Structures are given as structure tokens and as C-alpha cells.
Amino acid sequence: MDLFQGPTDLFGIAINSALNKKIGADQKYREFIKSLKENVVVDLDYYPLMIKFGEGKFEVSRNIENPTVVVKINTQDFLNILDNKASIMGLFLRGKMKFKKGFLKLLKVYKIFSTMVK
Amino acid sequence: MSDALSKYREELYSCTRCGTCKYFYQNYSDSCPAGKKFQFETFYPSGRLHIARGLLEGKLEWSERIRDILFSCPTCASCTVNCKSRHHNLIVDIIEALRAESVSQGFEPLPNQKAFAESIEQAHNPYKEQHDHRLDWKQGIEDEVPQKEKANILYFVGCTSSYRQKDLAQATVKLLNKLGVDYTVSEEEWCCGSPLIRTGQLDLVKDLVEHNLELIKRMGATTVITSCAGCYRTLKMDYPNYAQKLEGVEILHITEFLEKKIKEGKLKFKKLEVKVTYHDPCHLGRHAGVYDAPRAIIQAIPGVNLIEMARNREKAWCCGAGGGVKAGFKDWAVEISNERIEEAEKTGCDILLSACPFCKTNLQDAISATNSSIRLMDLVNFLIDLI
Amino acid sequence: MLQQTAEHEMITEKLKEIVGQEWVSDQPEEILIYSYDMTENPPHAPDYVVMPKTVEELQQIVRLANEFKVPIVPFITGANVGGLTIPLKGGIILDLKRMNQILRLDESDMYVIVEPGVTFGHIKKFLDNTKFRYCYPNAPPFASVMANALLGGLNNLSLKYGAMSEIINGIEAVLPTGELIRIGSCACWSDHWWGRGPMPDLLGLFVNWQGMTGIVTKMGLQVWPRKPIQDWKAIMSNDFAATYRFAKKLANCEIMNDILLLSEETVKMVLGVPLGQAVWTEGEPRWALVLDFDANTPKEYEAKWEIIRDVFKEEIKKVDPKAVITSVDAIEKVYGSKLGDFKRLPFTIGGMLEYGGNTWVGTYMTSNPEMVAKGVEKAFEVIEKHNFEKCLYTRMMKGGHYWAFRFLLRFSKENPEEVERMQNLTKELFESLFEMGAMPYKTPVWASDYIIERCDPTWVDLMHKIKNTLDPNGIFNPGRWGNE
Numbered sequence: 001m002d003l004f005q006g007p008t009d010l011f012g013i014a015i016n017s018a019l020n021k022k023i024g025a026d027q028k029y030r031e032f033i034k035s036l037k038e039n040v041v042v043d044l045d046y047y048p049l050m051i052k053f054g055e056g057k058f059e060v061s062r063n064i065e066n067p068t069v070v071v072k073i074n075t076q077d078f079l080n081i082l083d084n085k086a087s088i089m090g091l092f093l094r095g096k097m098k099f100k101k102g103f104l105k106l107l108k109v110y111k112i113f114s115t116m117v118k
Numbered sequence: 119m120s121d122a123l124s125k126y127r128e129e130l131y132s133c134t135r136c137g138t139c140k141y142f143y144q145n146y147s148d149s150c151p152a153g154k155k156f157q158f159e160t161f162y163p164s165g166r167l168h169i170a171r172g173l174l175e176g177k178l179e180w181s182e183r184i185r186d187i188l189f190s191c192p193t194c195a196s197c198t199v200n201c202k203s204r205h206h207n208l209i210v211d212i213i214e215a216l217r218a219e220s221v222s223q224g225f226e227p228l229p230n231q232k233a234f235a236e237s238i239e240q241a242h243n244p245y246k247e248q249h250d251h252r253l254d255w256k257q258g259i260e261d262e263v264p265q266k267e268k269a270n271i272l273y274f275v276g277c278t279s280s281y282r283q284k285d286l287a288q289a290t291v292k293l294l295n296k297l298g299v300d301y302t303v304s305e306e307e308w309c310c311g312s313p314l315i316r317t318g319q320l321d322l323v324k325d326l327v328e329h330n331l332e333l334i335k336r337m338g339a340t341t342v343i344t345s346c347a348g349c350y351r352t353l354k355m356d357y358p359n360y361a362q363k364l365e366g367v368e369i370l371h372i373t374e375f376l377e378k379k380i381k382e383g384k385l386k387f388k389k390l391e392v393k394v395t396y397h398d399p400c401h402l403g404r405h406a407g408v409y410d411a412p413r414a415i416i417q418a419i420p421g422v423n424l425i426e427m428a429r430n431r432e433k434a435w436c437c438g439a440g441g442g443v444k445a446g447f448k449d450w451a452v453e454i455s456n457e458r459i460e461e462a463e464k465t466g467c468d469i470l471l472s473a474c475p476f477c478k479t480n481l482q483d484a485i486s487a488t489n490s491s492i493r494l495m496d497l498v499n500f501l502i503d504l505i
Numbered sequence: 506m507l508q509q510t511a512e513h514e515m516i517t518e519k520l521k522e523i524v525g526q527e528w529v530s531d532q533p534e535e536i537l538i539y540s541y542d543m544t545e546n547p548p549h550a551p552d553y554v555v556m557p558k559t560v561e562e563l564q565q566i567v568r569l570a571n572e573f574k575v576p577i578v579p580f581i582t583g584a585n586v587g588g589l590t591i592p593l594k595g596g597i598i599l600d601l602k603r604m605n606q607i608l609r610l611d612e613s614d615m616y617v618i619v620e621p622g623v624t625f626g627h628i629k630k631f632l633d634n635t636k637f638r639y640c641y642p643n644a645p646p647f648a649s650v651m652a653n654a655l656l657g658g659l660n661n662l663s664l665k666y667g668a669m670s671e672i673i674n675g676i677e678a679v680l681p682t683g684e685l686i687r688i689g690s691c692a693c694w695s696d697h698w699w700g701r702g703p704m705p706d707l708l709g710l711f712v713n714w715q716g717m718t719g720i721v722t723k724m725g726l727q728v729w730p731r732k733p734i735q736d737w738k739a740i741m742s743n744d745f746a747a748t749y750r751f752a753k754k755l756a757n758c759e760i761m762n763d764i765l766l767l768s769e770e771t772v773k774m775v776l777g778v779p780l781g782q783a784v785w786t787e788g789e790p791r792w793a794l795v796l797d798f799d800a801n802t803p804k805e806y807e808a809k810w811e812i813i814r815d816v817f818k819e820e821i822k823k824v825d826p827k828a829v830i831t832s833v834d835a836i837e838k839v840y841g842s843k844l845g846d847f848k849r850l851p852f853t854i855g856g857m858l859e860y861g862g863n864t865w866v867g868t869y870m871t872s873n874p875e876m877v878a879k880g881v882e883k884a885f886e887v888i889e890k891h892n893f894e895k896c897l898y899t900r901m902m903k904g905g906h907y908w909a910f911r912f913l914l915r916f917s918k919e920n921p922e923e924v925e926r927m928q929n930l931t932k933e934l935f936e937s938l939f940e941m942g943a944m945p946y947k948t949p950v951w952a953s954d955y956i957i958e959r960c961d962p963t964w965v966d967l968m969h970k971i972k973n974t975l976d977p978n979g980i981f982n983p984g985r986w987g988n989e
Contacts, residue, residue, distance in 0.1 A: 001129060001204045004777045004856075010741075010769060010789050013776055014839040021841060045827050047788035075741070076829040083835035117838060131861040131919035134543040137582050137647030138853040146626030146646055157556055157602050158530060159538045159583070172537045183532050202855030204777075 007060050011075075012049055015042065016060045019051075022116050029115050033058060038105060040112065041067040045074040051112075069102030071109055081117060088114050123170065123219050126212050129205035130171045139163040139197040139209070142433040149196040151436050151443075151454045160187050163197035163209050170216055185225040188216050192454070193316055193441030195404040199432040210405075217318030227317045230445035234313040239322055242308035243277040253305050255284035263291050264302045271301035272339040274330075274353065276346035277309050278475040286475050289502040290345045290372060296505050297379055301343070306333050312352040312401075317442040327360040334367060345372040345498055347402035347474035348440075354406060371402055372498055373473050377411040380418045387504040389420040395427050395467040396497075397458060397481065398434035399474035412473050412497055419504060425465040427458075435461060437472075439480035455484030462492055469493045471500055513552065516573055520555050520597070523565045528556040528603070539580065539590075539598045544864040545916070545927040546588030546949055551578065551598040558603045560677075560685065560722045567720070568683045570597060576980050577681075579716040581621050581649035585656060586865055587947035589715050593984030599720065601649075607631050608723065614699040616674050616725045621651045625851040638731040640669070641850035643765075643898075645858075648851070651724045656947045657713050657869075659900055659909045661763040661797055661850055662729070664756060667903035668869070668946070670712045674698045674725035678711060681719055681976035691725065698725030710971065713946070716982040718975045732799035734806045737833035737848050738813060741790035744825045745881060748792045749874055751820035755796070756905035758816065760809045763797035765847075768897035771913060776843055777856040780915060783894045795833065795847050857896075861918035864927065866934045867911035868943035869902065880910060880941050887937050888912065891930035910943055950985050957987045 006016040023030045036053035041064055050067060052059045077096050080086035088110055091097040099106065140162055141149055148154045153162035160169060166188060172178035197209045217227070226232055234244040241249045255275070256263045273294060279287040294301050311326040330353075334342055344350050354369040379385040396416060402408045409431045416424045429435045438444070438454025458481060462470045470492050472478055481494050513531070520529045530536075531553050541548035552575070557563045570577050576596025583590050592598055605622030615637065619628065626646025628639050640662035642653060653660075657668040666672050675689020675698045686692075688708050689701045701708055710718050742748045752764050772793050773783040785791060796813060800806035814830070821828045837845030846852035857863055870880065881897065888895050893914055900909040912934065916927045935945060935952050939959075945952050957965050965987065972988045973979070983989060 001132075002207050003204055004779050008773065008778045008782050008784075009786060010772065013773070013778070017841050018839040046790060075827065076831075079829055079831035079835055082838045083832050127919075131917065132859045134858045134861055134863050135583065136543070136645045136853060136858040136863075137584060138645045138858075140647045141624075141626045143646075143853070144849060146624075146630040156527075158535055158554065158600070160534050165538055168538050169534055172534070177537055178533055181533070183534055187534060202853040203859035204855070205859065 007062070009047075009049075009062055011044060011046065012060045012062065015049060015051060018116050019058060019060070022118075026115070032111065032115075036108065036112075038068045038102070038108065039066055040105075040109060041070040041101075043070055043072040043100065044078065067101060069105045069109055070100040072098045072100050081113070120219050120222065122215050123212075124174070126170070126208065126215065127174065129208050129212060130167055130174060132203055132205045133164050133167045134203075135159070135164040135168060137164070139201045141200065142196065142429060143200045143202070145429065145433050147429055147433070147435075149200055149433070149435075151192055151194065151438060152190045155450060155453070156190065161190060163191075163201070163213075166191065166213055166216065167209070170212065180220060180223040180225050182225060185220050185227075188213060188220055189227055189231065189317070189442060189446055191441055192400070192436050192438055192443040192451075194400040194436035196433075196436065199404055214316065214318065217316075218320050219318070221318040221320075227319065227442060228446035230448075231313075231317045231442045232319070234317065234445070235319040235322060238309050238314060238326070242326075243281060244309060244313045245277060245281045247281045250305070252280050252307065253303065255280055255287040259288055259291070262295055265304070266302040268338040269300050269302035270339060271299055271341045271343055272334055272337050273301050273303050274307060274310070274342050274344040274349055275303055276344055276349040276475070278346055278348075278479070280307075283475040283478060283496070286345055286496050286498060289496070289498045292502050293372075293376070293498060293505065294343075297384060302337065304333055304337065310349040310352040311356070312348040313442065315352065315356055316440065324360050327357050331357065331361055331364055334364060340366055341368045341370060341375075343370050343372055343375050345473075345496070346476070347371065347399035348476055351401035351405045371406075371408055371411070371473065373402075373411040373415060374408060376501070377414045380415060385505070387419040387501065390504055391421040392469060393423045393425055393465070393467045394469045394471050394500075395425050395462050395465040396430070397427070397437065397462070397470060397472040397477060398431055399472060399477045400434070400436050400440055402473055403434055404432055412471075415497065415501070416471065419501075425467055427461045427465055429461065437477040437480045439476050444476070444480055451480055452483045452487050455480045456488050459484045459488055459490050459492060463490060467492070469495055469500065471495055471497045473497045512573065516569070516575065517553060519569055520553060520566065523569070524555055524557050524562050528558075530554045539592075539600075541591060542583050542585075542588060543858075543862060544586055544588045544949070545862065545924055545931060546591055549591050549593050550595060551592045552595050554598045554600055556600045556603050560679065563599070563679050563720055563722060564683050564685065566597065566599065567679055567681065570980050571682065571978050574978050574980060576983050577720075578982050579621070579720050581652050582624065582647055584644065584648040585652060585947050586863065586867070587656075587949045589656070589947060589949070589982075589985075593950060593982075596980070601720070604722065610635060610637065610728070611698065612637070615728050615730070616698055617728055618698055618723055618725050619650055620723060621649060621721060623650050624648060625650055625653075629851065632728065636731055637728040639726070639728050640666070640672070643847070643854065644851055645853040646851040650726065651721060654724060654726060655712055655721060656715070658946065659902065663900055663902050663909065664761055664763050664904065666727075667906070671903070672727040673708060673712070674700055674727060676708065676711060676721045676725070677723035678719040678721045681978070681981045685722075686719070689725065710975070715948075715985050717972055717985055717988060718981065732801055734801070734803065735797075735799040736806065736810075738796040738830060739833050739836050740794040740796070740817065740821070740828060740830045741792070742794070742821050742825050742828040743791045744821070745792060746874065746878060747821045747824045748794065749877055751816055752794065752901050753872060753874065753905050754820055755813065755816050756901040758812055759904060760812055761796060761798045763795070764901045765795040766897075766899045766901075767793045767795070768895055769793060770894050771896040771898055772844070774856045774894065774896050774913065774915065775854050776840060780860050780917065781894070783856075783896060785895070790827075857913055857915050860915050862916040862924065862927065864914050864916070864931060865911050866914070866931050866938065866945065867909070867947060868938050868945045869907050870910050870938070870941070870943035872901065872905050872908040876941060877908060877910070880938060880943060883937050883941065884912060884934060887934045888930065891926055891933070893927070893930055910938070953986045
């Protein structure tokens with residue numbers, strides 16, 4: 001049977017779906033995601049979500065444990081990125097996307113999300 | 119109810135009969151040949167699942183009518199791509215399991231379908247031909263066909279090419295010879311078992327599977343190539359259900375193999391200015407997901423213009439031959455194919471190509487029945503004049 | 506239900522003479538499959554399933570049924586979600602799928618004439634090759650256009666035009682006594698189906714009568730020009746009162762095709778979240794809106810989009826700063842085609858239809874904001890009590906004149922306890938909403954029985970009189986709306 005897998009919260013489903021879709025379609029992105037070991041928290045104005053990368057896979061959940069990167073962004077801006085009405089870099093430079101932790105991972109985070117939405 | 123069917127209990131209860139299986143999704147053309155023909159709810163995929171539920175609940179008893187309803191499905195799998203429910207990928211498996219259950223309950227397949235089993239038991243092919251004539255297709259090109267004890271590649275010819283469409287087998291070996299690959303054919307090849315699996319006659323299947331797997335192992339083959347979509351589907355997807363999968367052996371349809379060779383730069387074609395269209399065989403396309411390889415080959419031929427039919431790839435209308443329908447419902451099988459020929463004609467193509475000898479048989483019958491002037495060729499036969 | 510008697514055999518043979526033997530079945534397989542549908546309504550077996558092709562065949566079947574007093578129940582795809590094609594008193598199921606032609610498109614007066622078996626998918630495919638469009642429900646493509654119109658279903662132009670019954674221009678029908686009638690302008694001129702009046706409008710004798718007064722064999726339905734620009738926006742919000750005010754105000758701006766207001770549970774169900782797990786949790790957005798609009802020019806599009814944004818800011822964003830607005834394209838990018846399919850009606854909500862059981866309590870009611878809010882609160886309370894998912898699906902109707910208020914209820918038919926629990930839920934939910942002024946459409950028989958006891962007895966009396974006059978033998982879909 002083709003069973004639903006992954007988180008059941010609204011934004012968890014979004015990130016899980018988008019990541020899986022991109023990984024399925026883009027081998028380079030797949031290899032990149034497999035190489036990650038970070039616990040990335042996307043701190044939306046609704047609620048924070050963690051994407052736990054490691055051992056060649058990822059898991060999205062509302063369970064926040066040992067974050068190594070925390071990116072704060074509001075949901076409208078996140079959706080604007082998807083709608084091609086804003087860019088990640090633009091939001092970052094305007095202070096609308098902030099790193100609360102793990103600033104040095106900026107480029108990795110940029111690559112995760114910018115490629116995901118292409 | 120047998121274990122083989124009871125294991126689908128959850129799937130049988132997940133169908134609401136929403137009707138999505140009746141159309142190609144968001145194309146809105148009919149997708150179910152049996153539903154289109156017979157039109158009672160029972161003849162659609164959802165109807166069959168609900169019949170199974172009725173049997174499970176004891177509200178129905180096995181009968182000839184149920185047998186007829188079950189065996190009128192060409193197992194084209196369009197329902198599996200259109201259904202949006204979680205059980206979608208198992209609909210054909212369930213119908214085949216129902217057929218096996220029907221047989222075990224004493225409601226045997228239709229006489230022409232039953233004849234497969236008798237013939238395969240006696241002569242390892244469904245065509246009532248003698249087994250020792252299996253390599254007669256070599257006639258005229260004997261020196262070109264290798265028969266070795268060991269080779270990297272086993273060309274699994276299949277019964278239809280061996281006994282009926284011998285030109286396909288000949289064209290395939292010419293291509294393989296041109297590529298200079300290390301391959302062999304074998305007179306010890308038996309029917310892949312597809313005619314039996316599709317018609318629920320499973321008693322002999324394990325023996326066929328074990329025999330053919332033993333042959334592959336003995337040959338030391340790491341690749342098995344077949345030019346029949348039915349054999350391909352069976353070897354690749356059904357065999358693991360019957361025996362331990364052979365490690366390190368890759369099953370390829372000839373189109374997948376040729377596509378690889380084109381990418382490696384080892385196969386080039388002469389120019390030909392012609393308009394073609396391509397019919398996706400169900401067992402190659404929807405069952406096994408091979409849509410791109412045949413198209414890549416066609417598009418690698420300079421001058422050839424590929425014009426897709428309105429229903430193509432996962433939306434391809436079935437040729438009508440599969441699932442035992444050609445044997446059990448001879449006239450209806452051609453009727454189904456007539457529709458495909460009409461669709462091909464609408465493309466304005468010069469040649470209709472396909473990649474399955476069984477599709478070719480039925481499409482050719484439809485061309486004759488409709489007096490169509492369209493020319494039909496297997497892709498391999500088409501290529502042989504262009505290398 | 507008739508026994509396998511000599512009379513049954515004789516009727517079977519006569520039916521075969523009328524339509525051909527391959528189009529008649531009294532076999533257990535068909536009898537079982539046609540005895541139930543996806544809903545929680547209990548099954549009832551027919552005696553025959555017959556598939557006519559022509560109006561003449563239909564008339565002959567009706568005369569035969571009258572002669573032997575055999576009930577007749579029309580069936581096309583069985584997707585009415587009200588148990589309306591379950592033959593309560595057995596008899597003949599008339600499966601009308603073979604009558605499936607789109608007879609004509611009139612480009613000047615903008616209507617199509619369809620036979621009963623024409624589905625939404627069929628009409629979409631046909632009209633996609635023209636400059637016209639029809640209106641579509643959030644339903645699988647293999648559902649009958651005519652049945653949905655006759656049952657007052659809703660669709661993605663309901664904001665403009667109301668229920669589907671309001672866009673019928675005329676019909677041809679076989680009466681329960683076998684005569685053929687035309688209603689509308691087509692009663693005078695067979696080529697003119699431009700409207701229902703101005704003559705005494707008899708269409709009401711068929712709309713919402715659930716096949717009790719005749720079998721409609723042709724229907725003229727309005728279509729509209731397809732505009733070059735079409736777009737869909739999505740909103741996620743948290744405050745119901747603000748969200749509803751937004752919907753009402755935007756409806757009153759008269760620029761939209763459709764405004765759908767959903768609970769987050771519904772969105773999750775559409776996404777395929779498993780049964781029982783489509784629940785809202787603290788912190789998540791509570792409501793979703795899907796807005797459908799079109800335009801003739803980019804200027805018109807920008808103007809409409811500006812209005813939408815302004816109303817959003819004024820009514821929602823001011824009180825609900827976390828609310829977001831985006832395009833359905835953007836939503837589709839992350840969530841995939843399941844949510845993107847809102848742009849591509851008709852479509853199948855897989856998540857709703859993969860547990861064997863699907864039903865709803867679907868109503869039309871006042872659009873008064875206080876009543877609506879009360880209705881939502883009460884409904885959520887009842888659904889939670891019976892332990893099902895709160896999948897709210899609502900639509901502003903006819904410019905805001907009324908409101909479609911519906912709960913999509915999926916359940917497992919494998920589990921008899923769950924079926925019974927669903928029967929209890931739909932009953933209590935319907936009764937609660939009815940008491941608040943909500944009227945169900947595609948009314949199941951147990952709901953119509955309830956309504957009859959409570960509505961104007963003069964109305965009930967007149968309804969029965971009309972039914973008895975048109976159907977003196979009481980054979981057309983008997984057992985519904987108090988008609989035995």
C-alpha cells in the first residue's frame with residue numbers, strides 16, 4: 001500500500017514533501033542532503049520545526065533537540081520565497097531571516113532551502 | 119478465502135468506489151477497457167475489488183459470472199495510475215490473486231486460456247508448439263546466433279518471438295551482433311510463465327521460474343535481455359515472488375539496453391525522414407515504468423519525427439491483448455485495439471511503433487479489421503534497417 | 506424485493522427484449538454492488554440492474570414497471586454521498602451511463618445539452634476545446650453533471666451563480682407514467698434551450714426530488730466564457746470570525762469565482778494524513794481559504810488582486826498578524842499536486858476516499874456570521890463527541906446570499922462499530938445543524954423523514970399530492986421524503 005509517511009503537522013508536511021520531492025528529482029541535491037549532519041531548526045512564527053540530518057537521511061518533526069542551526073523566519077516570508085516574491089539572500093540581508101544559532105552554517109542552510117524551492 | 123487473497127483485506131476495504139479509476143486522471147478519457155465495454159459497475163476495477171469484498175464477507179459465492187468478470191480484465195494497470203487511494207498500486211495484484219483463487223475454487227479460466235497451462239506443461243510454451251522447435255527462428259541466420267555455455271548476457275527470446283514473431287528475434291540478434299556484446303541464446307529457455315500468472319494458473323509457475331533462474335545461473339549471465347514486454351515484467355517483477363532473487367543479475371528490456379548503448383556512443387543510426395508514433399506496452403510502461411528508453415531511441419534517429427498519441431505513457435490505452443483477454447475474448451481484444459489504431463491514425467504518422475510482440479499481434483489484427491493503412495513495426499525491427 | 510418468481514423471470518425477459526440481454530442483470534454480483542454506496546446508509550438490494558441507451562427504451566421500461574408496480578431508481582455514478590441511489594424498496598436500478606452524449610453546445614446563448622451519463626470529466630474534456638467553461642465540484646471526474654444539477658450540488662462558480670440547480674435552462678424527462686415532457690424554452694422550440702421562462706416553471710418538479718418524479722433524459726446547462734487569466738490564492742488564518750468576515754466582504758465585492766473556507770483538518774485530509782490523524786494542534790494555522798478568480802486583462806487581474814489584498818489586510822491581518830496569503834502555485838511547490846489540484850477541478854481527494862467509507866453532512870444555511878460561528882462551534886462539539894475528524898468544508902454561495910456548510914467525514918467501512926458510530930454522528934450533527942437553520946442537500950432518507958416532521962405541513966401535503974399525481978403507482982424511488 002502507498003502509505004502516508006512523515007510528520008502530520010502542516011508545516012512539517014510542507015518541508016518533508018518539498019525535501020523528498022527535490023531529493024527524488026535531483027541527484028546532486030540528494031548527495032548533498034545525505035552529507036549533512038546538522039540539526040536545523042526553522043523557527044516559524046507559528047511554531048518551530050526541526051530537520052534532523054544525519055546518517056544519510058533526514059527527519060522533520062516538532063521535537064526540538066540539540067539544534068545546531070536555528071533560523072528564524074516568518075511564515076509569510078517563507079511562502080513569499082516559494083512564490084518567487086522574495087529571495088532567501090534578500091530576506092537575510094534585510095534582517096527578515098535571522099540566524100539565532102549556527103551562523104557559520106549560513107551557506108549550507110541557503111543551499112538546503114534555495115535548491116529545495118527551485 | 120485463501121491466504122493469498124486475505125492478505126489484501128485492508129486494500130479491499132479502502133476502496134470507496136469513487137470512480138477515479140474509470141478515467142485517465144485529468145485527461146478524462148476512458149481508461150478501463152472492460153468498464154468501457156461492459157459498463158456495469160462490476161466490470162470496473164472498483165467493482166472487482168468490491169466483488170472480492172463480497173466474497174470475503176460471504177455475501178457472494180464463487181460463480182462463472184464472477185469468473186467472467188475477473189477474466190475480462192486485460193490487467194493493463196491504468197487503474198493503478200489513476201486511482202488516488204493508498205491501495206492503487208495493488209489493484210492488478212489483487213485481480214491476479216482473485217483469478218488464482220477462482221481457479222483454486224474450481225472456476226477455471228476460459229478454454230483458450232486454460233489451454234496455455236496444458237501446452238506449457240507439455241512443451242514449455244503456450245502456443246502448442248514443440249519445445250525442440252524453440253530455436254527455429256534462427257533459420258537462415260544460424261551462423262549469426264551464438265549458442266554458448268556461458269556468456270555475460272542471456273538473450274531471453276520469449277515464446278512469442280520464438281514461435282510467432284521470429285523476425286523480432288532475428289532483428290534483436292542482429293542488433294546485439296552489431297554491438298559486439300558477449301551474449302547467447304538458449305534452447306533450454308522455457309516460457310517465462312506470464313500467461314499462467316495472468317490467468318491464475320499458478321501450479322506450474324514455480325517450476326518455470328526455478329528452471330529459468332537455474333538457466334541464467336548456469337550461463338553465468340549478469341544481464342538478461344528480452345525483447346518482449348511480458349517476459350520483461352515477469353522476469354523482473356514476478357520472479358522474486360516465487361524464488362530467491364539472483365544476486366548480481368540485471369533484467370533489461372531491449373530498449374533499456376539499446377538506450378544505454380546510445381548514451382555510450384556505441385549505437386548510431388542512419389537518417390530517415392519519417393513520422394512515427396509509439397504505443398506504450400502496458401507491461402513495459404505502467405507495470406514497469408519504462409517510458410523514456412524507447413523514446414530516447416526514437417529521438418536518437420536523425421530525421422524521425424515522434425508524434426505522441428493523445429493518450430501516451432502512463433495514460434496509454436491498452437492494446438487489448440494482455441491478461442489473457444486475447445485468448446479469452448478474441449473479438450473484444452481486437453475491438454480494444456481498434457481504438458488504439460484510430461488514435462495512432464489521428465497523429466498522421468507513417469509508422470506505429472511498439473516494443474512488445476504481443477501488442478504487435480493484436481494491433482496488427484486491428485489494422486486488418488479496420489482496413490487501416492497504418493504501418494506497424496516493433497521498434498527493434500524498425501531499427502535494424504537503420505544501423 | 507421480488508423473489509425469484511415466475512414474475513421475476515418474466516420481467517427479466519421483458520427487460521432484455523427492451524434493451525438487449527447484455528444490458529440486464531439480476532445476478533448476485535450486480536445486485537450486491539448496486540445495493541450500497543460509499544456512505545453509512547444501510548444497503549438495500551435491487552432486483553434488476555438495467556442499462557438503457559435511448560429515451561424510447563427508457564419509456565418502455567417505465568411502462569413495464571408501472572404494469573407490474575416495480576420500483577425504479579435512477580443511477581449514474583452513485584457518487585451522490587446521500588445514499589440516494591440505494592433502492593429502498595428494491596426494484597429496477599436504471600444505470601444511465603450509456604446515455605452519455607453531449608448533444609450540443611450553443612455558443613451564442615452559452616449552454617450545453619447533456620444526457621444523464623455525461624460526467625464532469627467528460628464535459629471538461631469537451632469544453633477545453635472550446636472557449637467555454639463549466640463549473641466543477643471538488644469531486645472525482647466520474648460523477649454525473651446532470652445528477653449534481655438536479656440535486657442542487659455546489660461548485661467552483663457557486664459564489665456567482667449558487668447551487669448547480671440554478672443554472673439549468675431546461676430539461677427533457679420521462680414521467681413516471683411514461684410520457685415525455687420538455688420544460689423551459691425547449692418545450693416550445695426543440696432547438697432553443699436558452700432558459701426556463703417566462704412560462705410557469707415546472708423545473709421545480711424535478712430539482713431535489715431525487716428521481717421521484719421522473720427520469721431526466723436531457724438537460725440544458727449554462728456555460729460561460731473562459732477568461733484568459735485565472736488564478737488561485739490561499740490564506741492560512743487563525744481567527745474564525747475574522748476569516749468569515751473576510752469571506753463575506755470579499756463575496757460582496759463581486760469579483761470572485763469561488764471562496765472556499767476549510768478547517769486545517771480538511772487540508773490535512775486532502776494531503777493524505779491517515780484516518781484519525783487529521784487533527785489540529787495548538788500553534789498550527791486553524792483555517793484555510795482558497796480563492797478563485799479570473800480576469801480578461803492583466804489590469805483587471807491586478808485590480809482584483811489589490812482588492813483581495815486590501816480586504817485581507819483589513820479583515821484578517823489586522824486582528825490576526827500571523828495570517829498569511831500566498832498563491833496556490835506556491836502551496837503546490839511545497840505540498841505537491843494534492844493541494845495544487847484545487848486549480849484543476851474536477852479532482853479526487855485521495856485522502857478522503859481511501860478508507861472505504863465517505864459521507865458528509867452537507868447543508869445550505871444563512872450566511873449570518875453569528876449563526877455560522879455558532880454552527881461551527883456546535884458541529885465541532887458534536888464531531889469531537891463521536892471521535893471523528895473535524896473536516897469543515899464551506900463555500901460562500903451566490904454572492905453571499907447563503908452559505909454552504911459541510912463536514913467531510915471519512916471512515917472505515919470494515920469496522921461495524923465505526924459504521925454505527927458514523928451513523929450516530931451524522932444523525933446528531935444533522936439534527937443540531939437543522940435546529941440552527943441549516944438545510945441538507947442531497948438529503949438522505951433518515952434526514953428527510955426528520956425534516957418532514959418539522960416543516961410546514963402544507964408544504965409536505967402539497968409535495969405528496971404532486972408526487973402522487975405524477976407517480977400514481979408510487980414506483981419512482983419510493984420511500985423518500987415520506988412517499989411510500
